Amino acid sequence: QVKLVESGGGSVQAGGSLRLSCAASPNTYSKNCMGWFRQAPGKGREGVAAIYTDDGSPYYADSVKGRFTIARDNAKNTVYLQMNSLKPEDTAMYYCATQTIAGPCPFIVVISAATMELDVWGQGTQVTVSS
Numbered sequence: 001q002v003k004l005v006e007s008g009g010g011s012v013q014a015g016g017s018l019r020l021s022c023a024a025s026p027n028t029y030s031k032n033c034m035g036w037f038r039q040a041p042g043k044g045r046e047g048v049a050a051i052y053t054d055d056g057s058p059y060y061a062d063s064v065k066g067r068f069t070i071a072r073d074n075a076k077n078t079v080y081l082q083m084n085s086l087k088p089e090d091t092a093m094y095y096c097a098t099q100t101i102a103g104p105c106p107f108i109v110v111i112s113a114a115t116m117e118l119d120v121w122g123q124g125t126q127v128t129v130s131s
Helices: 107-113
Strands: 006-009 012-015 016-024 033-039 044-053 056-060 067-075 078-081 092-100 125-130
Touching: 006 092, 016 033, 016 092, 016 125, 033 067, 033 078, 044 067, 044 078, 044 107, 056 067, 056 107
Parallel strands: 012 125
Antiparallel strands: 006 016, 016 078, 033 044, 033 092, 044 056, 067 078, 092 125
């Protein structure tokens, strides 16, 4: 069973930073697409960022480009989302996502970071940005 362990959410003022972490088992992590999507209250799911753990290729939604950075640590089987210059509209539940069958990021993820299209999700971590 694929399991993702998320951490790092919290509350911060606008302009601040947070870093989210998503750890996976070695079999899940290796040569796989992993990433984050978010969902704010009353809104739909929005892809945020993804990364192919094999070569580190990152993919970002336009709304976070230049502010968020996705990275991976192969020794820890962990993907990170560094969020800088946070805005109140970034407030949401953030979910880590990956694929049951490991492989490169699907085309929809490559072009739009639509990580909610991946089939395995974590439990979510709350990010709250106050103005």
